[in-house]
Amino acid sequence: MRKERKIKMKGRISRIGSYAIASSIRDRHQQPCITCTTFNILAPIYKRVNQKQDQNCRESDYRPYWLTRNHRILDWLLYERSSIICLQEFWVGNEELVNLYEKRLGDAGYITFKLGRPNNRGDGLLTAVHKDYFRVLKYRELPFNDYGDRVAQLLHVELAFPVSQRRNDDIRQEILIVNTHLLFPHDSSLCLVRLHQVYRILQYVESYQKEHKLKPMPIILCGDWNGSKRGHVYKFLRSQGFVSSYDTAHQYADADAHKWISHRNHRGNICGVDFIWLLNPNTYRKLLKTSWSEAVFGMFKYLLRRASLTENDAFAFLKADSHDNYITYSGFCEALRQLNLIGRCHGLSIEETKELWVQADIDGNGLLDYIEFQQRIWNPPVSEQKDVNGNEIRNDGSNGNQEQTIGFSVKNAVLFPPEVEKGRWPEDYSLSDHARLTVVFSPIRMPCSKSIS
Secondary structure (H helix, E strand, O other), X not given: OHXXXXXXXXXXXXXXXXHHOOOOOEOOOOOEOEEEEEEEXXXXXXXXXXOOOOOOOEHHHOHHHHHHHHHHXXXXXXXXXXXXXXXXEEOOOOHHHHHHHHHHHHHOOEEEEEEEOOXXXXXXXXXXXXXXXXXXXXXXXXXXXXXXXXXXXXEEEEEOOOOOOOOOOOXXXXXXXXXXXXXXXXXXXXXXHHHHHHHHHHHHHHHHHHHOOOOOOOEEEEEXXXXXXXXXXXXXXXXXXXXXXXXXXXXXXXXXXXXXXXXXXXXXXXXXXXXXXXXXXXXXXXXXXXXXXXXXXXXXXXHHXXXXXXXXHHHHHHHOOOOOOOEOHHHHHHXXXXXXXXXXXXXXXXXXXXXXXXXXXXXXXXXXXXXXXXXXXXXXXXXXXXXXXXXXXXXXXXXXXXXXXXXXXXEEEEEEOHHHHHOOOOOOOOOOOEOEEEEEEEEEEEEOOOEOO
């Protein structure tokens, strides 16, 4: 039975492995494809062994265990040969393991970049790009310097092969790649930290583009986001025009939150938390600050409703002791404090709180009336965001005179082990407590767009 299962799994993954060899696979326009894999490989310092007998026993204490498992992980990664590999919970604190990955990936043609979490956490990130597919233009590191000691990596790369066969075609072929691992929400108050972390990433990407005077280009965000499709992080990224590549490939809607999983956490819960996000350069984007405010207001409303407050009750709660029919800034701040959104080391800053107030105070009179409360907090307008396969995406009505660049269509996406694609976690899977996600992208020509407010 085990042998039969192994053959079946290898056949499944070989279909993606064949896609990963870009030189031999081309799309209908005869363009080579690229592939991207994200995988939380479960650092040995966190992997429990003999869990029923000793909760404190870790794989890091048993060299044969972690060495064998990581060789198996590398075997699969090198068999699959993705153009981009993004790993989380990479054990940067162990020199032998770091050398193992750098040696085997380097011998296979990859350029690797590692980044440890601050405060001697022991684990971090590793991003590898294959020299056959990319030329690395810049590499940047982003420490969040926050409660969770989390980090992100940014790679600015250029495709090593031409997208267009036309002569005298100087179409830009650059991509931004981000790898990260967000904080695990041990309690609901930490959901704001994760939202902050994503905001920091998008701010950094935006400032990097402005600093280097870059025009719109594809942005690929990879990692363990420690939150599902129902969460605030997912909605925040969708509001910025990003699409989940796996959901796009399988034509799942935003509401399809239980179609697949990618993680069984230390509590035994299963959920889908690993994503490869894509933002194409022809996608209109809201101002980042606007999306951020909407995301925080969405969290605000969620907490009010979780407290079983109706719309009228919520307005009264924000009014606090005011006898008039409006909300004051002090009442607004007190409500945020009671909901643990401010007043903590990982809460909103004074500047962010003031900016929220400015966004909510539509007429600028220093007070929030009931209509402003409805429009900004309780029933904000919903902007349309759909996937790259095209159900209603807001584009610029392209014409032949617009500047062209490359983008990507999602050709395929696979989770491994295959059971997780049906929402089941296989008991005999031991590589990690996360599934591996691989996406196949087909480069396409498309016009640039501009941000919108």
